[in-house]
Amino acid sequence: MIRLPDNTVFGEYTVHRFIKAGLYNDSYIVKNAAGVPFFLKFYDLANMPDKMLREGLVEEIVFCQIISHPNIIRHVGNGSGKINGRDFQYLVTKFFNGSLLSELLRKGRTFSVQEAKSILIPVLEGLVYLHNELHLNHNDLTPRNILLESGPDGVLTPKIIDLGHMHEDVDGAVPFPTEDLNLFYVAPEALKGTFTAKSDVFSVCAILYTLLYGKAPWHCHIGAHDSFYSRKISVGRAREAALEFPKGGPADPAMDAILEAGLNPDPAQRPDASVLLSLLSEDFQPGEISLREATAPADQPQEAEKPREDQVRLQARRNRPGQGGFADVAGMEGLKQELLQRVIWVLQDKEKAARYRLLPPNGMLLYGPPGCGKTFFAKKFAEESGFNYYLVNGSDLGSTYIHGTQGKIADLFQKAEMNAPSVICFDEFDSFVPARGSDSARNRAEEVNEFLSQLNNCAERGVFVIGTTNRVDMIDPAVLRKGRMDLKYEIPAPDAETRRAMFAIHLKGRPLSDDVDLDRLALLSDGYASSDIAFIVNEAAMVAALADESISQEILEKSIKGNPSSLSAPKRPRIGFDS
Numbered sequence: 001m002i003r004l005p006d007n008t009v010f011g012e013y014t015v016h017r018f019i020k021a022g023l024y025n026d027s028y029i030v031k032n033a034a035g036v037p038f039f040l041k042f043y044d045l046a047n048m049p050d051k052m053l054r055e056g057l058v059e060e061i062v063f064c065q066i067i068s069h070p071n072i073i074r075h076v077g078n079g080s081g082k083i084n085g086r087d088f089q090y091l092v093t094k095f096f097n098g099s100l101l102s103e104l105l106r107k108g109r110t111f112s113v114q115e116a117k118s119i120l121i122p123v124l125e126g127l128v129y130l131h132n133e134l135h136l137n138h139n140d141l142t143p144r145n146i147l148l149e150s151g152p153d154g155v156l157t158p159k160i161i162d163l164g165h166m167h168e169d170v171d172g173a174v175p176f177p178t179e180d181l182n183l184f185y186v187a188p189e190a191l192k193g194t195f196t197a198k199s200d201v202f203s204v205c206a207i208l209y210t211l212l213y214g215k216a217p218w219h220c221h222i223g224a225h226d227s228f229y230s231r232k233i234s235v236g237r238a239r240e241a242a243l244e245f246p247k248g249g250p251a252d253p254a255m256d257a258i259l260e261a262g263l264n265p266d267p268a269q270r271p272d273a274s275v276l277l278s279l280l281s282e283d284f285q286p287g288e289i290s291l292r293e294a295t296a297p298a299d300q301p302q303e304a305e306k307p308r309e310d311q312v313r314l315q316a317r318r319n320r321p322g323q324g325g326f327a328d329v330a331g332m333e334g335l336k337q338e339l340l341q342r343v344i345w346v347l348q349d350k351e352k353a354a355r356y357r358l359l360p361p362n363g364m365l366l367y368g369p370p371g372c373g374k375t376f377f378a379k380k381f382a383e384e385s386g387f388n389y390y391l392v393n394g395s396d397l398g399s400t401y402i403h404g405t406q407g408k409i410a411d412l413f414q415k416a417e418m419n420a421p422s423v424i425c426f427d428e429f430d431s432f433v434p435a436r437g438s439d440s441a442r443n444r445a446e447e448v449n450e451f452l453s454q455l456n457n458c459a460e461r462g463v464f465v466i467g468t469t470n471r472v473d474m475i476d477p478a479v480l481r482k483g484r485m486d487l488k489y490e491i492p493a494p495d496a497e498t499r500r501a502m503f504a505i506h507l508k509g510r511p512l513s514d515d516v517d518l519d520r521l522a523l524l525s526d527g528y529a530s531s532d533i534a535f536i537v538n539e540a541a542m543v544a545a546l547a548d549e550s551i552s553q554e555i556l557e558k559s560i561k562g563n564p565s566s567l568s569a570p571k572r573p574r575i576g577f578d579s
Contacts (some may be wrong), residue, residue, distance in 0.1 A: 002083055003045055006562070011079055013040060016562050017405050017539075022164065024048045026545065029539065030092065035564075037095040037539070038076055041164075044089040052176060059176075061091045063136060063166045071126035073161045084554060096159050097538050098150040100545050104141035105210060107509065113250050116211040117280050119146070120204060122158040124277040127204065131169065131197045131273050139176070139195045140165035141203035142185045143210065146213065150538070169197050179228045183235045184216035188265045191232055198267035201276055205262030213249045217263055239265065266304040325384035329377060330505055330530075331498025335489055338365075343487070344385045347464065361486035362458055363465035365429065367472045368491040371519050371529035371566050374468035378425040379490060381466065388422040390415075397432070406450045413454040413463060420462025429467030430474040438474070448476050455484040493529055493567060496522045502530060506537035511544070513552040521556055528565045535562055 008015040013030040016037065020027050024047055028579065030040040043058050054062050064075040077092040101119065109118070130136045138145075140162065148156040165176045183191065187202035209217045220238040244264055245256055258279050264270050271279065291534050326336045346353045346360045353360065366374040375391070382389035390412070397408045416422035426432050433452075436445050458465060467485060469475065479485060490515060494502060501523035507516065526532060540559040544551040 002042075002086065004042060010040065010081075010092070011077070013038060013077075013092060015040070017543060017558065019543055020548075023180055024052065026219045027165070029095065029543070039073075039093045039095055041091045041093075043089045043091075045089065049177075058089050058091070060163050060166065061089065063134075063163055064091060064093065066134065067163075069126050069129045071122045071157075072129070073159060073163065078200050096147050096149040097535065098148045098156065098159075099538075100144055100539065101146040101148060101158075101207075103510075103541070103545050104148075104428075105143050105214070106511070108214065108251070110214045111211040113212070113252055113255055114478065116208055119148070119158050119211065120208055121277065121280055123160060123278065123389065124204060124273055127158045127200055127273045128277055130166075131200070135169050136166055137169050137195055137197055137200050138163070138166055138203075139190070139199065140181060141200055141207065142182045143207055144182065146207070150343060167195065179463070183222075183231055186235075188236070188239060189267055191236060196267060197272060198270045201262055201270050201273055202267070204273070204276065205259055205428075209259055212255070213246050215246075217243060217259075275375045306561070325380055328383075328505060329373075329384065330501030331494055332377070332491075339381060340384070343383075343464070347385060347387070347459075360459040360464070362455060362483060363467065363485045364479065364487040364489065365472070365475075366466060366468045366489055366491050368470060369493055369529060369567055370470045370492055371531035372491050372531035374491045375425065376530070377426050378423070378466040378468060382423040382425070385464075387420070387464070388416070388419045390422065390424045392424060392426050392432075393428070395467045405447050409447065409450045409454060413458065413461075416463045421464070422462060423464050423466060425466040425468065427468055429469045430471045430533060431465075433476045434459055434474055434481045435476045448469070448479075452478055456478065457483065473494075494533075496526070499525050499528065502533045502564070503537065506534055507551065510537075510541055511550045513550045515553045516551070516556065517553055520553070521560070524557060525565075527567060528560075529567050532563060532566050536563055539563070 003018065004015050006015055006017065010030065012032050014032075015028050016031050017029045018026065019029060019039075025041050025043045028040045028042065031037050041060070045053075045058075048058070052059055061075075061078045065078070067075065073096070074094045076094055077090070080087070080089045082088070110384055123141070127138065127141075130138060138160065141160070145160065145162045147159045147161050149159050150156060165178075165181070167176065178193075185203045185206045187195075187199035189196065190199045190202075208219055218235070218238040218241065220234055226234070243260060245259075258276070262270055262276060285502055326340075329336065343361055343364070346358050352358075366377060368374060379389060379391070380403060392412065397405050397412070403555070412424065416424050432445060433448050436448055455465060465485070467475075467479075472480075480488070500518045503518050503521045503525075525536070528536075536556065536559045540551050540555045543555055543559070
């Protein structure tokens with residue numbers, strides 16, 4: 001394979017970092033001219049069997065181009081060219097910021113039935129789409145190919161990645177290599193070379209078993225240097241025994257019955273993906289995946305689902321005191337202590353507050369540069385207080401109807417009051433309440449007036465409002481007066497001590513090398529935003545995970561070097577190929 005140096009250019013993309021080598025392709029992180037990251041697969045056609053090409057195009061690229069599902073890695077671009085006279089093709093896909101499921105399992109984590117369902121129901125939704133609409137099989141579903149994308153508020157969304165073994169659901173020999181498959185998740189018939197849609201079902205159930213019991217079904221010892229043939233023999237012999245359900249797992253007969261059906265050695269006796277999805281969806285209570293230690297949330301705008309016109313698509317999340325809270329916030333000790341004394345205890349201890357005739361503040365404005373953790377801090381404030389939490393983005397309250405947005409604002413505060421005590425966080429608050437009379441506030445005066453009405457003494461109704469912004473000057477002055485947004489705090493770029501604490505928090509629970517130096521990381525990241533540090537650690541973790549090694553100081557420093565501060569990011573040079 002040709003190893004591409006950093007700064008190699010593919011059209012509008014520049015190689016940022018090598019991730020891992022495959023049998024016939026290498027993987028990289030690349031960035032476009034705006035610095036947005038993507039994944040890139042580079043295929044050296046000289047090393048690729050002809051059977052993995054379709055009319056001259058790599059099959060993985062062909063399949064990725066036609067897939068359009070939110071739970072499966074998405075095609076962004078592809079191309080071809082020559083390097084030193086050798087033909088190559090490349091595939092660019094969306095970059096997911098999160099953790100591989102295999103990394104969580106490596107820590108010895110087991111999952112509740114509800115957590116396991118939260119992970120696998122989205123995977124099965126993607127699988128049903130592949131099987132029923134495109135007649136494609138994934139053929140390599142393992143914890144290593146399920147990525148839990150971390151959203152801006154720490155919520156994890158499962159995504160199917162790596163389509164290198166995908167093929168049509170047809171009889172006959174598969175065109176892809178099998179030596180790199182994880183045999184613990186390969187169906188018995190697939191061990192013999194026959195891959196079907198039911199083989200994917202076996203793999204999903206093997207993952208489900210692993211989540212619940214901490215090890216793959218029929219797990220057996222395989223030597224690191226055993227041949228592929230020897231490994232197949234060992235796994236096949238282990239599966240001659242009956243499926244066991246170890247003590248310490250969930251006492252759930254219905255789940256055990258699903259596992260026995262899905263892991264049946266006879267594919268004809270297994271349910272298809274649609275039936276398995278229906279079985280797992282029974283009695284499922286939707287909610288966030290409670291894997292907080294796997295996330296490194298950043299202060300980024302949330303990509304909100306488009307709302308229906310007749311209601312606000314928001315749900316409160318019940319927080320518990322001690323569920324993360326301020327313990328997850330690096331630095332800002334003075335601000336945390338002030339909020340504990342001035343706000344949280346007044347809201348929590350109503351009896352004492354009434355005795356002293358103390359009125360809780362109505363709201364709080366958090367302002368400062370973008371990416372410095374304002375929205376994250378608001379969420380942790382809600383966790384610390386133990387109140388219901390609503391995160392609201394601009395699209396959540398949008399409406400095409402006259403006065404529709406006003407109605408949604410009123411509905412939101414009414415819902416928060418019904419679920420009081422509640423915290424409502426308006427992300428990018430200036431977009432909700434622009435200064436009346438400004439160009440951005442044309443035709444918005446009635447909406448701003450509705451906000452003013454709802455903000456008046458809302459704390460007396462059990463609702464505390466937080467607004468985050470990096471443009472205080474664009475907010476209507478009437479919103480900022482006392483009795484509405486009573487408190488105003490700047491969230492600046494983190495200082496050295498805070499950056500060190502941030503690296504410690506984001507690296508906690510991950511496999512680290514002994515050479516990781518937090519003080520040096522804090523020094524090298526001078527001027528970086530909170531979200532920059534979260535991204536740097538996540539990128540380093542992704543690189544280490546895909547290379548199957550610990551996160552080292554070298555990987556972290558390279559991630560810092562390759563990711564300039566978003567507060568003052570310089571333009572990066574672009575170079576081309578030698579043909």
